Amino acid sequence: LDTALFLLKPGLQLAAPLIFAGVGGLLSYRAGVFNIALEGFMLFAAFFSVSVAAASGSIWLGLAAGVLSAVLLAVVMGVATSIFMADEVIVGIALNLLSLGLTTYLLTTGGQGAGYIQLNSGLPLFEAPFLDQVPLVSQVINGRDPLEFAAWLSIPLAAFLLGRTKYGLQLRAIGENPVAARAAGVRVGPIRFSTFPLSGFFAGLGGAELALGSVHLFSENMTSGRGIIAFAAVIFGGGGPVAVGIASVLFGMAQAVAGLLQLGSRFPPQFVLMVPYVLAMVALALGGWRRARRLFRSAAEPATETDPAEASALGGTA
Amino acid sequence: MVAVSLAFLVGAAVLVATQQSPIDVAGAIYEGAFGSSAATLTTLAQTTPLLLVALSFAFAFRAGVFNAGGQGQFLMGAFAGAWAGFTPGLENLPAIVHVPLVMLAGALGGALWTLPPFILKVVAGANEILTTLMMSYVADLANQYLVLDIFRSAHIQAGTNAQTPNLVASARFPELVAGSHLTIMLFLALAAAVAVWLLYRNSVLGFELRLMRTGALLARSSGVQTSRRVFVAMTGSGALAGLAGVALVTGFLGADITPLNTNVGFNGILASLLVSNSPLLIPFAALFFAALEQGGIGLQIFTSTSPYIADVVIATVIVFASARTVPALRPKRLLQALRAMRAEPIVDGRPG
Numbered sequence: 001l002d003t004a005l006f007l008l009k010p011g012l013q014l015a016a017p018l019i020f021a022g023v024g025g026l027l028s029y030r031a032g033v034f035n036i037a038l039e040g041f042m043l044f045a046a047f048f049s050v051s052v053a054a055a056s057g058s059i060w061l062g063l064a065a066g067v068l069s070a071v072l073l074a075v076v077m078g079v080a081t082s083i084f085m086a087d088e089v090i091v092g093i094a095l096n097l098l099s100l101g102l103t104t105y106l107l108t109t110g111g112q113g114a115g116y117i118q119l120n121s122g123l124p125l126f127e128a129p130f131l132d133q134v135p136l137v138s139q140v141i142n143g144r145d146p147l148e149f150a151a152w153l154s155i156p157l158a159a160f161l162l163g164r165t166k167y168g169l170q171l172r173a174i175g176e177n178p179v180a181a182r183a184a185g186v187r188v189g190p191i192r193f194s195t196f197p198l199s200g201f202f203a204g205l206g207g208a209e210l211a212l213g214s215v216h217l218f219s220e221n222m223t224s225g226r227g228i229i230a231f232a233a234v235i236f237g238g239g240g241p242v243a244v245g246i247a248s249v250l251f252g253m254a255q256a257v258a259g260l261l262q263l264g265s266r267f268p269p270q271f272v273l274m275v276p277y278v279l280a281m282v283a284l285a286l287g288g289w290r291r292a293r294r295l296f297r298s299a300a301e302p303a304t305e306t307d308p309a310e311a312s313a314l315g316g317t318a
Numbered sequence: 319m320v321a322v323s324l325a326f327l328v329g330a331a332v333l334v335a336t337q338q339s340p341i342d343v344a345g346a347i348y349e350g351a352f353g354s355s356a357a358t359l360t361t362l363a364q365t366t367p368l369l370l371v372a373l374s375f376a377f378a379f380r381a382g383v384f385n386a387g388g389q390g391q392f393l394m395g396a397f398a399g400a401w402a403g404f405t406p407g408l409e410n411l412p413a414i415v416h417v418p419l420v421m422l423a424g425a426l427g428g429a430l431w432t433l434p435p436f437i438l439k440v441v442a443g444a445n446e447i448l449t450t451l452m453m454s455y456v457a458d459l460a461n462q463y464l465v466l467d468i469f470r471s472a473h474i475q476a477g478t479n480a481q482t483p484n485l486v487a488s489a490r491f492p493e494l495v496a497g498s499h500l501t502i503m504l505f506l507a508l509a510a511a512v513a514v515w516l517l518y519r520n521s522v523l524g525f526e527l528r529l530m531r532t533g534a535l536l537a538r539s540s541g542v543q544t545s546r547r548v549f550v551a552m553t554g555s556g557a558l559a560g561l562a563g564v565a566l567v568t569g570f571l572g573a574d575i576t577p578l579n580t581n582v583g584f585n586g587i588l589a590s591l592l593v594s595n596s597p598l599l600i601p602f603a604a605l606f607f608a609a610l611e612q613g614g615i616g617l618q619i620f621t622s623t624s625p626y627i628a629d630v631v632i633a634t635v636i637v638f639a640s641a642r643t644v645p646a647l648r649p650k651r652l653l654q655a656l657r658a659m660r661a662e663p664i665v666d667g668r669p670g
Contacts, residue, residue, distance in 0.1 A: 034447075080637060080641065084641035091640050094591075094633045094636035094637045094640065095633070095637065097632070098634060101626050101632070104629070105332070105627050106336065109623065228448060228451050228452065270462050271463065273459050274455075277456050278452075278456065281444065281449050284445060285438045285442035285444040287444070288442040288444040
């Protein structure tokens with residue numbers, strides 16, 4: 001149990017970027033956009049938040065710049081796919097490589113020449129000393145930066161946006177069936193487009209948290225697949241916000257375990273580091289399997305409009 | 319061509335923003351890629367792995383399978399090929415046996431790496447784009463482990479990369495021109511491009527694979543055993559990517575190294591996409607990207623500019639080239655497109 005408590009702190013911390021990116025991916029996914037560029041958005045935000053923070057001396061300015069850069073990259077993707085009708089997977093892959101190339105280029109050209117940019121301090125941490133006596137609560141709440149709390153809040157926010165607003169309803173309608181949505185008077189193009197800056201915003205927060213959080217540095221390709229893992233979490237969750245949160249915490253914990261084993265034992269660290277990726281593949285398989293079963297069921301009973309699985313898939317407010 | 323020029327403009331803008339002279343850099347890239355006959359030959363040698371990965375991507379893509387994990391299959395092919403080349407007991411084999419053995423090992427290594435995504439796709443319907451990407455990260459770690467912990471050799475290559483023992487001479491193609499790293503692997507890769515083209519054009523298997531792209535349901539109802547065809551598409555693609563790894567190991571490195579700082583696996587995908595996955599055009603796309611990469615390396619030597627600018631340009635080319643309609647050229651067309659944003663029914667709601 002002590003180990004479990006010990007893991008809770010880094011685990012939740014590592015989960016925060018994934019939650020943000022997951023929420024960003026969720027909004028794309030529900031609008032029917034297969035967004036693997038989350039990875040690039042995160043990397044952009046991580047780099048620009050740290051480099052602007054280093055140049056200006058202000059963490060908050062860095063945060064704003066990082067998120068803005070991710071939003072801009074997302075808008076590029078939106079323009080490419082919505083106006084120029086480009087394939088979103090192809091643009092996604094290209095943008096991921098673009099962000100990797102550009103951040104590494106800027107890092108090695110303008111940076112400190114050390115392969116990373118280090119900040120003196122990261123985001124301020126929340127401490128409530130009177131909670132130190134309460135074991136579990138202190139682990140969960142103390143020593144966290146504001147973005148981590150924001151990450152948790154983004155889950156109900158996404159649930160509200162998707163489930164309780166007109167915008168969310170239209171967005172989901174587009175994701176389910178764009179032709180029907182258009183027939184029902186939904187302005188498909190603009191709403192679909194609007195999900196790009198939104199997902200860029202959340203993924204950008206995730207990238208900024210990754211860089212400005214506990215490590216407060218940027219290193220080459222520091223996201224290393226987190227955006228893709230976050231999107232796997234979305235698919236695993238079947239598009240439900242709470243499920244995305246749970247999957248993110250799971251992946252965060254796996255990373256924390258990896259970090260711990262890396263320090264403590266002679267067990268090859270590479271195998272431990274593989275765990276989140278393998279877990280993501282398992283999650284994808286489970287998600288795919290569940291979807292297949294649902295399809296099978298709805299095919300077997302054609303008239304079940306109130307089928308609970310379908311209803312929850314449509315509702316998704318959890 | 320428009321996409322390429324626009325990408326160069328973006329690259330130039332990035333250079334100006336970081337206070338470098340685009341003209342000097344372009345000159346240095348050209349110099350590094352084609353400046354001397356040695357440079358040209360090295361560029362050609364660089365083309366080989368890129369060509370094979372691009373072909374690997376096209377092979378699967380034309381059968382409706384999106385293999386985004388060429389990088390991982392490439393890494394595993396590089397290791398498996400190297401392993402067959404340095405493992406003790408084989409050094410007395412004649413080259414005529416040993417070289418094909420190395421190639422076979424590399425192809426197997428790449429093909430094996432596509433098996434988990436294949437199984438997950440067929441059994442559970444897991445999206446292969448994401449699973450193959452995941453496998454790439456796993457491959458990177460696996461390669462690190464194998465090179466660092468199991469097969470680490472005492473001496474270290476230029477730079478501070480750890481490496482496996484060197485491949486024995488009988489496991490490597492002779493260099494066509496000494497010092498160029500260029501081997502007949504390039505011609506084998508070109509032959510593979512023609513073979514893939516012929517396969518898709520003139521064979522029953524190729525027809526069935528093409529049918530898969532139109533839609534698995536249609537293919538199945540036409541009597542194609544879809545799972546088997548997906549298997550062919552994925553493992554064949556993995557084998558080609560694995561051969562790209564062999565090309566790098568036998569041509570350039572002479573051993574498997576870590577960290578293998580190359581994006582060949584991803585740039586190959588982009589090279590294939592640049593020419594709409596057409597096997598006969600892929601060699602040209604590969605040459606173009608290889609020249610940019612090789613020129614980027616020259617850049618680092620001749621100037622202080624970071625070689626990663628080449629990656630920026632390559633990725634930007636694809637962002638522009640992926641446009642299916644170019645309405646922005648005429649204001650009227652742009653207006654139409656914006657209006658179409660409202661009207662366009664997006665049929666391709668890509669399920670996850």
